[in-house]
Amino acid sequence: MPSSLRSGSCFCAALFRLGLNADDWAYYGIFTWRSGDGLGAVVRGMIGADDKLLLRPVQLAFLVLGFKAFGLHTAPYILIISSLIDVATVLLYLTLCEIQSGRGLAFAMAAVYGMLPHYSTATGEAGSLLF
Numbered sequence: 001m002p003s004s005l006r007s008g009s010c011f012c013a014a015l016f017r018l019g020l021n022a023d024d025w026a027y028y029g030i031f032t033w034r035s036g037d038g039l040g041a042v043v044r045g046m047i048g049a050d051d052k053l054l055l056r057p058v059q060l061a062f063l064v065l066g067f068k069a070f071g072l073h074t075a076p077y078i079l080i081i082s083s084l085i086d087v088a089t090v091l092l093y094l095t096l097c098e099i100q101s102g103r104g105l106a107f108a109m110a111a112v113y114g115m116l117p118h119y120s121t122a123t124g125e126a127g128s129l130l131f
Contacts, residue, residue, distance in 0.1 A: 026050075031067040039064060089114035 027046065034045045042064050046053055053060040070076040089110050096106035 027063055028067065028072060085114060
């Protein structure tokens with residue numbers, strides 16, 4: 001259910017040209033400014049602008065490679081983030097079943113995790129459709 005809601009909200013986000021979170025646009029400004037440079041220069045520019053990204057190398061790699069692949073088109077970002085949340089939700093369910101916490105509790109915890117609105121724009125939109 002969360003996956004279908006998220007997919008529908010991703011379609012709406014692409015249809016109505018909704019953007020990314022406000023804090024992401026500062027990063028994309030740096031990307032646009034350094035778009036003609038190589039990956040190393042873009043990474044150095046990002047780290048120079050926000051040294052906290054050194055502590056989050058996976059996020060840095062996701063941002064840089066995502067911009068190189070999709071540019072400023074927001075729909076692919078929303079679809080990828082939504083897909084990653086769906087995969088994480090299924091993996092959480094399987095992990096909780098594996099440690100024998102009970103299928104009902106595992107399902108409930110995974111469903112709550114999957115519908116938390118602070119993971120991406122698409123999840124927030126899907127959550128707002130329910131209430």
